[in-house]
Amino acid sequence: MFDEQLAGFKGDEQCIRVVGHRGARGIMPENTLLGFEWTIKMGVSALEFDVMITKDSVPVIVHNHHLNRDITRTPQGDWLNAPEPRISDLTYEQLSQFDVGGLNIFTEYGQRFPEQIFMSGQKVPQLADLLRLINRPEFRHVRLMLEIKSDPHVPDHRDRQAQTVEAIVNVVRAHNVQARTVLHSFDWEMLRMCQIEAPEMPTSFLSQLPEEEATAGSDPASAFDAYVGTLPSVPQAVADAGGYIWAPYFKDVTEHDVAHAKQLGLLISPWTVNDPHDMVRMIDLGVDAIVTDYPARLQREMIKKQVRWQRTEENTNAALTSA
């Protein structure tokens, strides 16, 4: 089941899929249309990105629940100051006034990506903008790992989960990309909602063990660790919850987990792997897909290991002939 969607994330002995994280955050501004376009053009056929809804229920592609001051400029061209507005408090019209094309290099976050180009005039995209992009004839092979964001700290959390899922699924259906989209989240409860509301798309379960959160950088990804942390086996729980992909924080992954996940028929797609040594470890563990901010860096480690990122017929075998 879901062969079409999963084809973009399924590896084998000779192939591991490269998934561009927020586009290719190491090189291009994260979660921007130009970043996505470049990532696809350079040969990355699977994109990971983050979606939530605005005050007027428009699904938009942005990571944090608040606008991140480290990457956001005001219409006047100044860096955003506190307080950072919540995405859910802005209409799309209001949100689209901000420029997210560059990092403030004087911040800790800005210093994490020294090769990221500084651009101006990049607005937070609507999910619909990205779906139009991948519906170009030349981009029909592209698969999406659509992360649905969820904030358990807001009072109307359950209502917002439902609204968010409905709005996102409607846009995906309107652009007819269900056969290329995997619904992905740390919010496992919301993923069950997705399975009911959108049975035509497979679900991908993110996990991160609590003790590792501190080392995950400035991406406070998961408010659901406490739950995951109590599970006897995370892959088993993903399978029991009807998931098709298990997306663990890469430092959590063990050989035993990989073997178990494969027994259970799950695909394994760890995130976010940016250091060559960690890349090598993931390759050696035999995961299916690797989510990275640095696709070129990952390609090199795969070439050294004689592992492809596309199928043979996709003409990258030449990268391997000189090993």
Added chain:
Amino acid sequence: MFDEQLAGFKGDEQCIRVVGHRGARGIMPENTLLGFEWTIKMGVSALEFDVMITKDSVPVIVHNHHLNRDITRTPQGDWLNAPEPRISDLTYEQLSQFDVGGLNIFTEYGQRFPEQIFMSGQKVPQLADLLRLINRPEFRHVRLMLEIKSDPHVPDHRDRQAQTVEAIVNVVRAHNVQARTVLHSFDWEMLRMCQIEAPEMPTSFLSQLPEEEATAGSDPASAFDAYVGTLPSVPQAVADAGGYIWAPYFKDVTEHDVAHAKQLGLLISPWTVNDPHDMVRMIDLGVDAIVTDYPARLQREMIKKQVRWQRTEENTNAALTSA
């Protein structure tokens, strides 16, 4: 004179121009159309690249006089082996069979650019292909630093110089981009030829002092060092030769040379500056433009120094507000 062309390379106290070297070789395959397109889209408005002619006199964009085995795959997808065919011995039809979209990372050259994406299906472009690209309405601001290659070691050197200049100038005129193009070379004799054949375009004089050649990496750029090395003052010689831009190897540049070049009314555009410390030195010296394989890296050093790469009205000032 030549204000339109030189605007793309002229700096001031607040602005230094970023010139993408072979596109942006640090990130994208060198001298490829996709590399040029990305470099422009990310906000670099001046491109440096290398042009020579094929056996059938087609101007093509490629650096070495021979196909470089470290970046070239055969139509069968294997890395090119010795002997590397000469560009001048191939028709464009033959040349276009080769794929130059990826580095062989097992070579010294391949290891110099660890962040360069590996792509397939990229052929050596014709100069005409790039000129069509920059004639897109949205790319009309782009300026070209068109390096004309010359090989003094071939017997018919002078004839080939003349044929090369004629073929290139004809293509530039056919696409009506003379007002955006600077003719650039190590071969000063050929540049004099350009001044006669194409008086509507300014000339840019490359120099590299012989003792530094060994440190210039695997780019044996200049067969004309011996000549340059004997000059009492390189900027003076450039001015005497009717040049508008002096493009020295960055390690050769001294404060005195910069002052002298400015007195002479020359623009100074050192190459190829990839290390942040060298970038800072060039910024502090107050050059007009910097040629680099890593535009994003250069942007960061310029932001730290409160120097812009575009004019204020071009809306990058926000990069500087948090300094």
